[in-house]
Amino acid sequence: MAAADEAQGFRPLDEASLVAYIRATPALAASLGGRVDDLAVKEVGDGNLNFVYIVSSDAGSVVVKQALPYIRCVGDSWPMTRERAYFEASALREHGRLCPDHVPEVYHFDRAMSLIGMRYIKPPHIILRKGLIAGVEYPLLAEHMSDYMAKTLFFTSLLYNSTTEHKKQVARYCENVEMCRLTEQVVFSDPYMVSKYNRWNSPFLDKDAEAVREDDGLKLEIAELKSMFIERAQALIHGDLHTGSIMVTRDSTQVIDPEFAFYAPMGYDIGAFLGNLILAYFAQDGHADQTNDRKAYKQWILKTIEESWNLFQQKFLGLWNKHKDGNGEAYLPAIYNNPELLSVVQKKYMTGLLHDSLGFGSAKMIR
Amino acid sequence: MAAADEAQGFRPLDEASLVAYIRATPALAASLGGRVDDLAVKEVGDGNLNFVYIVSSDAGSVVVKQALPYIRCVGDSWPMTRERAYFEASALREHGRLCPDHVPEVYHFDRAMSLIGMRYIKPPHIILRKGLIAGVEYPLLAEHMSDYMAKTLFFTSLLYNSTTEHKKQVARYCENVEMCRLTEQVVFSDPYMVSKYNRWNSPFLDKDAEAVREDDGLKLEIAELKSMFIERAQALIHGDLHTGSIMVTRDSTQVIDPEFAFYAPMGYDIGAFLGNLILAYFAQDGHADQTNDRKAYKQWILKTIEESWNLFQQKFLGLWNKHKDGNGEAYLPAIYNNPELLSVVQKKYMTGLLHDSLGFGSAKMIR
Known part of the structure; x- marks a missing residue:
């Protein structure tokens, strides 16, 4: 599966490679006010399925979520299509269009990387x-x-x-x-x-x-x-x-x-x-x-x-x-x-x- | 619509062009025992939607059905996708696989022409x-x-x-x-x-x-x-x-x-x-x-x-x-x-x- 993922342009990010990815991605850099020299990254995925990062510059924050080809809380013994990120991004956009007050905006979606960049829902949320x-x-x-x-x-x-x-x-x-x-x-x-x-x-x-x-x-x-x-x-x-x-x-x-x-x-x-x-x-x-x-x-x-x-x-x-x-x-x-x-x-x-x-x-x- | 149809390789057949089509189509020629020199063609589409021909040689018969881009009984004032022929052929094949005794076999399907060649259901049916x-x-x-x-x-x-x-x-x-x-x-x-x-x-x-x-x-x-x-x-x-x-x-x-x-x-x-x-x-x-x-x-x-x-x-x-x-x-x-x-x-x-x-x-x- 790893080889197939790679062939599709997928690689799982860690904090370091995520920073490089953001610097190379205008929509994400813009959501951080273009200030991408000094970024703080925090992994907060307490959910069952995905990796979720809060990335902050001194001008703003963004959430980056990446789906891996298995269920996170079970491990790679339970494979799960990365395409779920595509449907998540699609539904966020569609529901966000219909009800913008209660759905975070999607700034960036990369289907090959199963990666969504979206509005950071700030504390005290x-x-x-x-x-x-x-x-x-x-x-x-x-x-x-x-x-x-x-x-x-x-x-x-x-x-x-x-x-x-x-x-x-x-x-x-x-x-x-x-x-x-x-x-x-x-x-x-x-x-x-x-x-x-x-x-x-x-x-x-x-x-x-x-x-x-x-x-x-x-x-x-x-x-x-x-x-x-x-x-x-x-x-x-x-x-x-x-x-x-x-x-x-x-x-x-x-x-x-x-x-x-x-x-x-x-x-x-x-x-x-x-x-x-x-x-x-x-x-x-x-x-x-x-x-x-x-x-x-x-x-x-x-x-x-x-x-x-x-x-x-x-x-x-x-x-x-x-x-x-x-x-x-x-x-x-x-x-x-x-x-x-x-x-x-x-x-x-x-x-x-x-x-x-x-x-x-x-x-x-x-x- | 006519121009678009033509670009897709569609042309409505009449009895003469149907005969030429059959001669050029091995699966249909085979269903007539390969005897395609002297074919009898009868249009029998008494239905509401399509043209239906019974084509006979001295060795057998076949039914050829062609969908036109409108509803036949209403005329071209009520356009209707020719793709219905694709779904008809698909369902005939699927239902035929599941219940061959009560569904005619499809011998040939030409999606561009919206044309199905299928078993002739003989008299006294x-x-x-x-x-x-x-x-x-x-x-x-x-x-x-x-x-x-x-x-x-x-x-x-x-x-x-x-x-x-x-x-x-x-x-x-x-x-x-x-x-x-x-x-x-x-x-x-x-x-x-x-x-x-x-x-x-x-x-x-x-x-x-x-x-x-x-x-x-x-x-x-x-x-x-x-x-x-x-x-x-x-x-x-x-x-x-x-x-x-x-x-x-x-x-x-x-x-x-x-x-x-x-x-x-x-x-x-x-x-x-x-x-x-x-x-x-x-x-x-x-x-x-x-x-x-x-x-x-x-x-x-x-x-x-x-x-x-x-x-x-x-x-x-x-x-x-x-x-x-x-x-x-x-x-x-x-x-x-x-x-x-x-x-x-x-x-x-x-x-x-x-x-x-x-x-x-x-x-x-x-x-």
């Missing part, structure tokens, strides 16, 4: 998951995430696009199949069978893990969700929208890491976000101590869950109403322009979407 | 629709069509294929989007609005056509079927499986004309076939006369509808059981190999499929 563990309230989280989900999902669906545009994009993202398979495996398969990749708090949860493996009713539902996940090209989803893919301050919310992006059911994104908030809710008891019983914080999480859905629904329907006379192929104006009919149609659509979201959210929580 | 009008019973029709549908649908689904293979094929057939849009328009849109392409028996059915256009409950269902039709890549369907796409004798059933083929819900094919039989059932009263009241024939149609579904279900589940330990990604053996669970899963799958089929069948009947 932290990963939302860490904020939830620390018990920090984010008053705009529901507002921002509902905005992100409504825009990215609506504008990549058949409610807005013609079938021609839709199928073209679907075909393109079909090639991100390895990442799709990774999700299938870790979300829809491994938890329901004995797998070396499963992790649980053993021996305390041995019985629970076994109960999941033996729950036939659950497996029946999971099978349908899995097929829907693979077959149904409803919108360009982020594909991994848990609280580790969101960076926050009290005023700002930034969604990162869409390397799992492809056309799939909208409910998978919504469910991932809501399901992770529900997990965070239940995890609070473990974080409670004498100075903070976390009860108020649990109430804030519940309120955020509720508001996220309600605001999402409101914004999604707002976009639908605004663009109902456009190119969208699902509900043609000549057929659905009777206001009562449209309202019934929308109610049914949102009920189905909530149903899907709860199903996928549950699957993500079990995983 | 006639189009099933004509047989149903004439009141002819086909004792093996249910047996054969259930075989065709079970094999073509099962073997192109995630019950048999890996996600990798599935997404690759889905992406490929996404490019048949113009044909997909044509179906969307004539099946899921035009009947529910005022459209110049709608045809009904006016003025006798004016009220009925209007009732369809004003039935909000119906439009609600149709919208969901339409979205499912576009979004859900369940299997490689024929895409136009009405009784005009089936040629029959008492002993043989041959499925032709899959130019609408792409990955879509299985129920669309099953529903098209069953829905057309139901229409044929209701049409019988119009064909009754003093010598034949068609009552027995109506019973035969009903029995054929019932048997088609029952045999389809039996064969489809037979294939599923036979291949349950294979590469299919939807129901992994490690999770679903408990026989009771598998049986419950299968029952649920078939119930969903019947439900989809009845929905799509109804949409096709209304159209």
